[in-house]
Amino acid sequence: MPFKRDRNDYVHHHPKSSRSSSSSSTTSAQFTWLEMVWMVIVSLSYLLGYGIQISIIVERFSLEEPPHNRALYVVFFILPHVMAGLKNLQYHYREAQEDEEENSALSWVIHIVCLPFSPLIRFARAWRFGMKEKDNWEYGVRFIDELVTVGVLRLFEVFLGDGPVLCLLVRDDVWWSSQDWSMQITGPPNLLKCGPACKDIGEKPIGFWTVFRMLFLLSKMAQCVTFYLVIVKRLQRLQYPEHYRHLKGSNARQGRLNFFATLLLYLAHFFFIGSRIMGYSMVGATWGAWVYLIVGLHWLLNTAWHLITVLRSEGLTAARSVSSMVMGGVWLICLTNEQGGRQLGRFIMYYSFAFAESAICGYLWVAAMKGSGDFFEAKAPWSMLVVYLVGLVAHMLYYTLCHPGSPSITSRGLLCCSGNRWDPVDQHA
Incomplete structure (x- = not known):
């Protein structure tokens, strides 16, 4: 059938x-x-x-x-x-x-x-x-x-x-x-x-x-x-x-993928998604609905990027536009590669956008909390940066040790919006 x-x-x-x-x-x-x-x-x-x-x-x-x-x-x-x-x-x-x-x-x-x-x-x-x-x-x-x-x-x-x-x-x-x-x-x-009052603080406000x-x-x-x-x-x-x-x-x-490769991929997404959640929640806690502006702009940027890839490979239709909107939302928390082809250029561009977004979220948090004496005033932005870097390192380890394609830094390896879905390996590389 x-x-x-x-x-x-x-x-x-x-x-x-x-x-x-x-x-x-x-x-x-x-x-x-x-x-x-x-x-x-x-x-x-x-x-x-x-x-x-x-x-x-x-x-x-x-x-x-x-x-x-x-x-x-x-x-x-x-x-x-x-x-x-x-x-x-x-x-x-x-x-x-x-x-x-x-x-x-x-x-x-x-x-x-x-x-x-x-x-x-x-x-x-x-x-x-x-x-x-x-x-x-x-x-x-x-x-x-x-x-x-x-x-x-x-x-x-x-x-x-x-x-x-x-x-x-x-x-x-x-x-x-x-x-x-x-x-x-x-x-x-x-x-x-x-x-003596310190002996019984009471029930922990933040529990298991x-x-x-x-x-x-x-x-x-x-x-x-x-x-x-x-x-x-x-x-x-x-x-x-x-x-x-x-x-x-x-x-x-x-x-x-073997167990080690799958674990590295899981850890990379665990920490990277964690940094996204921290950044968005920090802006939401200090600036309220302004977080929707950051999310919306990033969503539109991701959607446009996805549409460019689809447009160069197959052309644009209403259904593909909707799919690009969906994947633009997914790219807020992770990078997928349903298009096939080389990934190194997409990887570099995506994490550059993510770093810029993290910097903006951290700056807005510091601007709102400066001088407040809040427990997380200095801890939050640094924690977000550390979590982001751990995710980035785990993803780099996956591509270095476990990726079957052995990505290389060449002019072809850095393609990020190729119209060729499979982007065959350069015979002269």
Whole structure:
């Protein structure tokens, strides 16, 4: 059964043309016990994240002194799941046009009723195709394709939901609670003069749950991005195996990363996304709605950059414009490379923009907090810079030690907006 993604989508999948008799990478198993474990972990992370966000909303609306704009927690919880569900319905509509079995009334009811849980539908489909891979090799390709679809749907969850919610949490529980953090770390004021009263400070204002949910959401965001990048890499190898025959090792040709490479990629995104969250929340805590100006301008810049790449490779359509807007939002927290081709130039340009944004956020924080004596007055901008640098170093280590393409600093290696998706290696380099 042929299956095609629309040419206007994030990735372009043509399984009938992806098999090559001269390439062993397409005939190897795509659904293994490692994929089973990975799917279970990602599914549990998705469900746990759902529960944590609901618990955050319940807590915010039960406080005697509710935080400012607490309704935003509800908005950023509902919006990403609805948008992901609508995107999933678009995918299902295409599938229903190509396959009569997908066009059944029961299938439509499932996709509509389970719209807020659309990634779980795709996980179930991926599991079904993976189990059938032994009977037909194409099901292994469809297994990877379904996982890419899961990755796309969860990108909505990351940049429309987890990111904004985490910014609100850091604003409310860190920057706006600086006195509580100061008391927990350094103790009450006049510690030497308070005598017996110091023996019982009382309940800690910043507890385990407060820190855990922030770290969990940050880890979940890094996990989503890493999952998407790894699985897209594998799908690209299956689509066009001829472009990767020069790579050494079957795993490199298949786009499979070892544990160390995956861990480095995860850590790079964990710390880099953490620096973005810190910067945005710092501006939001001190300048309020002005943070939307910084986010909006950066979003437009990323969207324009993505549109230039698409325009030079395939031309501009309404669907590609919408896709560029989505990826422009995702690029606020991570750099993806669904276009294929050389990445070094994009990497340098992206981190330069991110550094400039970090400098602006740090300057605005210092300008607003100067002379206030706040516990985080000097700590916040330096902490953001350190977290940013750790993420940058981890990403550089990944490209230096684990990237199969061995990026080199050449005129071709620095291409950042190439119209050639695959940008073949220069024979004379």
